[in-house]
Amino acid sequence: MIDEAESGLAPRRRNLYGRRRGRRLRPRMRMLVTEHLPRLSLSSEERDDPPASLFPHPVDDVWVEIGFGGGEHLAHMAEAHPEIGFIGSEPFMEGTAKLVAVAADRGLDNLRLWPDDARDLLERLPTASIGRCYILFPDPWPKARHHRRRIVSPETIADLARVLVPGGLLRLATDHMGYCRWMLAHLIGHPDFAWTARRPADWRERPAEAVATRYEEKARAAGRTPAFLEFRRL
Numbered sequence: 001m002i003d004e005a006e007s008g009l010a011p012r013r014r015n016l017y018g019r020r021r022g023r024r025l026r027p028r029m030r031m032l033v034t035e036h037l038p039r040l041s042l043s044s045e046e047r048d049d050p051p052a053s054l055f056p057h058p059v060d061d062v063w064v065e066i067g068f069g070g071g072e073h074l075a076h077m078a079e080a081h082p083e084i085g086f087i088g089s090e091p092f093m094e095g096t097a098k099l100v101a102v103a104a105d106r107g108l109d110n111l112r113l114w115p116d117d118a119r120d121l122l123e124r125l126p127t128a129s130i131g132r133c134y135i136l137f138p139d140p141w142p143k144a145r146h147h148r149r150r151i152v153s154p155e156t157i158a159d160l161a162r163v164l165v166p167g168g169l170l171r172l173a174t175d176h177m178g179y180c181r182w183m184l185a186h187l188i189g190h191p192d193f194a195w196t197a198r199r200p201a202d203w204r205e206r207p208a209e210a211v212a213t214r215y216e217e218k219a220r221a222a223g224r225t226p227a228f229l230e231f232r233r234l
Contacts, residue, residue: 029097029098029101032101032104033096033097035104036100036103036104037096037113037115040103040111040113041113041114041115042087042114042121050126050129051126051129052129054085054087054112055085055109055112056109057109057110059084059085059110060083060084061130061131061132062085062129062130062131063077063081063084063085063086063130063131063134064086064087064088064130064134065077065086065088065089065133065135065136066118066122066133066134066138066151067089067118067135067136067138067139067151068088068089068099069090069213070098070213071088071090071095071098071099071102072212073136073211073213074086074088074099074134075106075108075111077210077211078103078108078110078111079106079108083110084131085110085111086110086112087111087112087130088111088112088114089113089114089115089116089117089118090113090115091115091116091117093115096113096115099111099113100113118151119151119159122156122159122160122163125163126163127162127163128165128166129163130163130164131164131168131169132169132171133169133171134171134172135152135171136171136172136213136215136216137173137174137213137216137219137226138151138152140176140178142176150179150182152182152183157186157190160233161192161193161233165233166234167233168233169230169232169233170193170231171229171231172229172231173206173216173226173228173229174226174227175219175224175225176224187231192233192234193231193232193233193234194231194232195230195231196230196232197229197230202228202230203227203229204225205228206226206228207228
């Protein structure tokens with residue numbers, strides 16, 4: 001368990017921007033959330049435990065998705081990789097409810113959720129404890145005065161560098177070219193990360209094992225071409 005006083009990882013005070021709730025959940029969705037979310041959610045105490053111990057069966061590795069939206073990618077990956085434990089963070093209740101419903105329908109037992117600010121989760125994870133982190137189509141906060149709200153920030157990158165194992169992967173996706181340039185500016189040349197792209201297709205095409213999310217489909221329908229960026233922890 002992490003000792004906050006010794007580690008310097010006492011929770012930081014920060015604002016969480018964006019909506020927490022949208023439309024009222026349908027009765028079946030409310031029932032599933034009431035029944036299954038307590039079992040899937042990480043408690044504050046569990047955040048201090050080794051991530052691999054958070055699942056009902058042994059797992060080979062733990063992968064994290066920050067801001068999973070409707071959960072399409074996270075559910076797909078959890079079903080495709082039963083040997084991996086997945087932790088998803090999403091503060092928006094409607095998205096969390098959708099993923100809870102899918103997890104219940106598919107019987108996913110290698111999935112845990114943190115329905116709150118992912119930065120609080122990252123800062124409490126043990127050092128070198130996860131193999132991958134996904135941040136797919138985060139809110140670009142396009143106005144300059146809102147750039148400090150972006151999840152890809154020096155603070156978050158420092159936390160990711162600490163929790164990813166050497167050789168671990170950070171995968172990002174965005175359809176906002178300003179945010180793409182921001183991601184590259186903060187990560188290219190970073191002492192803890194190396195961009196894995198060797199040819200244009202490496203960042204123009206979605207990784208073969210991944211699945212399109214509703215945000216990617218919405219972007220393509222609007223004529224925007226997403227960028228897929230992968231960085232390896234050195």
